[in-house]
Amino acid sequence: MKAVTYRQFGGPEVLTLSELAVPEPGPGEVRVRIVVSAVNPTDWKARSGSRFGAEAELSVPNQDGAGVVDAVGAGADGFSVGDRVWLLLAAAHSPTSGTAQEYTVLPADRLVPLPDESGFDEGAAFAIPAxxxxxxxxxxxxxxxxxxxxxxxxxxxxxxxxxxxxxxxxxxxxxxxxxxxxxxxxxxxxxxxxxxxxxxxxxxxxxxxxxxxxxxxxxxxxxxxxxxxxxxxxxxxxxxxxxxxxxxxxxxxxxxxxxxxxxxxxxxxxxxxxxxxxYTVGWDRLRAGAEDLNAALRDGGLRLGPEHGLPVHRFPLAETARAHEASEKGVTGKVLIDVS
Incomplete structure (x- = not known):
């Protein structure tokens, strides 16, 4: 599968389009085919190493994303293949579980059902900010x-x-x-x-x-x-x-x-x-917040696009470095990456 990776901290230039093996879900885990990934300041700050040490291990960036459940591990209750979902702090789970790749594997409790009224763009765009x-x-x-x-x-x-x-x-x-x-x-x-x-x-x-x-x-x-x-x-x-x-x-x-x-x-x-x-607010509050965000999405209380005050800037997966650069330079609006 295609994945954007980095092996050292630095500017957007450290991001490389790579080939990684498709991960398999273990017990309690779910594999998600990522459709849209989103860039937040926390993503390029992590990539730059401003919050960590001097060396990085193989990492896939980006916390937020939305996609489709592709495989379900044993005991991963609540989701089935084909379910549309958005993700909670994906890259915080492990160095290679970020959303700038075609597939990621996460514990089931990091997945949130995406309301029928919302698209993958909304699922990826509103997670951390909302x-x-x-x-x-x-x-x-x-x-x-x-x-x-x-x-x-x-x-x-x-x-x-x-x-x-x-x-x-x-x-x-x-x-x-x-x-x-x-x-x-x-x-x-x-x-x-x-x-x-x-x-x-x-x-x-x-x-x-x-x-x-x-x-x-x-x-x-x-x-x-x-x-x-x-x-x-x-x-x-x-x-x-x-x-x-x-x-x-x-x-x-x-x-x-x-x-x-x-x-x-x-x-x-x-x-x-x-x-x-x-990152330290607690999973009870994150889950409660996610439930409320889904209610707002269903009601039309959270909407995306310039007509709702949030312009969208799109990049293909191969140009994730440019997407990070746009966010880092303070582009007004939401930076999204089309993954699959």
């Missing part, structure tokens, strides 16, 4: 632990970076759950994408006083901030949070790795900072 957004929207002390229609009714959500993949998913999920959504963006083009995703209010932080603009929209403050740039936006948080509000942090874009908060402002707000990453 699960991250789901976690961000369900960590508030006064908020729900699961998402469904009206679960966030009466809540005001501020989405930082509303044109990014996580930001787009946060806007769509929050609107599906009944919230009022304010998004911050840097340009008018990105403002158009945030509005297409469903944000009722968009603030360009590059123009004027963003805190004042947000307070004008939400005089009592916002309930949850979905934050992609924790360090640089920390002063904004205390200025716009309501008492007992939460900042759900998944990124530090434009930052230096340090978040400095004003003690006095935050202590009187009873504010909360919740840092989050999917």
């Amino acid at each position: 699960l991250t957004a789901h976690r961000a929207l369900t960590v508030a002390e006064d908020g729900p632990q699961r998402l469904a229609p009206n679960a966030l009714a009466g809540k005001t959500i501020l989405v930082s970076g509303g044109a990014g993949a996580v930001g787009n998913a946060a806007i769509q999920l929050a609107r599906w759950a009944g919230a009022t959504v304010i998004a911050t963006v840097s340009t008018e083009d990105k403002a158009a994408l945030a509005r297409a995703a469903g944000a009722q209010h968009v603030v360009r932080y590059t123009e004027g006083d963003a805190a004042a603009a947000i307070r004008e929209i939400a005089p009592d403050g916002v309930d949850v901030i979905v934050e992609v740039a924790a360090g640089v936006n920390a002063p904004l948080h205390a200025a716009v949070l309501r008492p007992r509000g939460v900042v759900a942090v998944y990124g530090d874009d434009r930052g230096n790795g340090t978040v400095t908060v004003d003690f006095g402002q935050n202590v009187f707000l009873n504010s909360r900072y919740q840092f989050l990453v999917l």
Whole structure:
């Protein structure tokens, strides 16, 4: 089978189109024929070695993907050959289980049924971004632990970076759950994408006083901030949070790795900072989030394409290096790879 591999950390140039043996599923495992793979920042950060040591073993990149069950190992309950599925953190299972290949073998609990209403593109595109957004929207002390229609009714959500993949998913999920959504963006083009995703209010932080603009929209403050740039936006948080509000942090874009908060402002707000990453959030939360994402997909609450605020950039499997490069350079939208 064709697979994209790397044997050393580095830039996109370390990725090579290779031939590997088709893997066989063991007990409790399922083999999936990958139709579409997706690229997230975590994929090229892993490939670059920024989170690991100086040497790499033979690895296949990409956590997210969607495809068709091709073979089922003994005791792998819940799936049959021909089932359409999307995957949970595929590359985290083993070095060679990433989705940039024609077939991968994973434990059955890393597979999620793909709703009939959704295509393989949606299954691959929304996994990590939407699960991250789901976690961000369900960590508030006064908020729900699961998402469904009206679960966030009466809540005001501020989405930082509303044109990014996580930001787009946060806007769509929050609107599906009944919230009022304010998004911050840097340009008018990105403002158009945030509005297409469903944000009722968009603030360009590059123009004027963003805190004042947000307070004008939400005089009592916002309930949850979905934050992609924790360090640089920390002063904004205390200025716009309501008492007992939460900042759900998944990124530090434009930052230096340090978040400095004003003690006095935050202590009187009873504010909360919740840092989050999917790798250690727990499988119970990942599975619950996946169930809610499928419900949103069935309802049309998560949709893909520029008309929904998330442009798609496609590459063939042989050009996975270019796909990684596009993501690493910050292309706006979702990078997908056609595998089979």
